Amino acid sequence: MKNLDWSKLRFVWLLVGALLGVGAYTVWWFTIQRQTVPNGSIPPVLPGSSLSNITFSEVDKNGKQLWEIQASNAEYNQNQRIASVKKVRGKFFRDGKPAIEAVGERGTIDQAKREITIEGKVSAIAIKDGINLKADRIVWEADRDLLTATGNIKAEKPADKLAIVGKKLTAYPSTNRFKLEKEVVATSVKPPLRLESALLVWDANLNKVIADVPFRVVHLKEKVRIRADKGEWSIKDSLVTLVGNVKGRSFDRDLDVISNSLVWDIQKQIVNLPVSLRVVSNSRGVELNANKGRIDLGKQQINLDGQIQASSKQNQAVLTADAVEWQIPAQTIVVQGNVNYRQTEKNVSVTGDRAVANIAEQTVQVSGGDVVTKITP
Structure with a gap:
């Protein structure tokens, strides 16, 4: 071990005394080639020191700012x-530019693990995308470009009038992907949608909310609810795509739809069903099966094709055909092609x-050539 330079040590003590007299000073932490800072390289902080109005900061090997913490x-x-x-205020940088700003009641800066933790009524913002985040606790790991949050989490983007709540968040700011877990609910104002799942991924770059686990989507105005094994919502295109054990219900229309794939154009109020499906109306006592179909929620019309x-x-009664059109308000079903009643x-x-x-009226009228047959109750 090198001998201590007592004259330098006395100078440090004098410097500390002068800085404490002013009541504010700054401590800079630097890394070289992303290595951990060695012990004792953070003058003038002494073991057990209590500091006021302080700023911690770190830069990369090229001198670009990585983060800054004020307390x-x-x-x-x-x-x-x-x-x-x-009373923490933090800034986290990407390519030397501020990417995330956060404030909280308290926190820790772990030099060995290179982790920054902020706790207590945490409020943060992803500056570029205008995404606001609230949580009980966040942890920033600079080496992994990883931001995690726990507690009562709420992420929202005012520009899209979109908000997502959950209990755990994992985010990679460089890719703008936010994964929320545990009791996750995403809501939007326009369209008035609500998505519920155990896990949702919000891809801010693609402007999509993705679910790789079972989830439910509800249109609050149309009173339509659909569940599926997985799917995604394209916010920009206003499209909801669902795959696997799809079950949808329209409460006002008393319709249940069962299929394995569904694409819902919310703006156009069109539901496309590209694979085999079943439509049931219990109050009307009607069930329809087909190879594919299309539901126009605005016109309240169902069109089905293939092995009807x-x-x-x-x-x-059982009716088979090649195609069917069901006008729901008029309670009229028109079938065409190879009709068999x-x-x-x-x-x-x-x-x-x-x-x-x-x-x-429980009537059926079948026509073929010049012959028309009407069947009544």
Whole structure:
């Protein structure tokens, strides 16, 4: 060990006394080639020192700012190489430019782990994208470009009128991806949507909310609820794509839709069903199956194609065809192509090119060539 230079040590004590008299000073932390700062390289902080109105900072090997922490009070533990700070205001940089700003009641700066923690009513903002974040606690790891948050988390983007709440957040600021976990709920004002899941990923670059686990989406105005194994919401395109065990319900229209894939154009009020599906209306006693389909929520119209099978519980009737159009308010179902109508109770079987069924009146009219057959209750 090198001998202590007592004259230099006395000078440090005099410097500390002068700085404390002023009541404010700055401590700069530097790293070279991303290595941990060695012990004793942070003059003039002494073991157990209590500091006021202090600024900690770090730059990379090229001299670009990595982070800056301002605090009203700090206590430094030389052995653990940890600074405990109060009334914290932090800035985290990317390529030398401010990327995130955060404030909190208290925090720690761990020199050994190169971690910064801010706790207590934390409020932060991702400056470039205008994303606000509130949490009980956040941790910044500069080496990993990783920001984690826990507690009562709320991330919101006022420009998109979008907010997401949860209990845990993992973010990589350089890629603008925010993963929220545990009781996650995303809400937007326009359109009035609500997404619920155990885990959601918000990709700010792609302007999408992604769910790789089961989730539910609710349109509050249309009173439509859909659940699926996974999916995504493209905020810019106003599209919701769902895959796997898709189950949707329109409460006002009393319709249930079951399929494995669904694309919902919210702005156009169109639901596309590209694979086999089933549509059920319990109050009307009607069930339709098809290879693919399209639902126009605005016009309240359903169009289905391919291997159509429609059944009615009230009269035990089955109708098969190539295509169907269901006008929901008029309670009219029009089927076309290879029409076959069977009613077991009355021992009726009719074929034709086209058929029109009225659900309210329980009538079916089948036409083919010059022959028209009308079936009544």
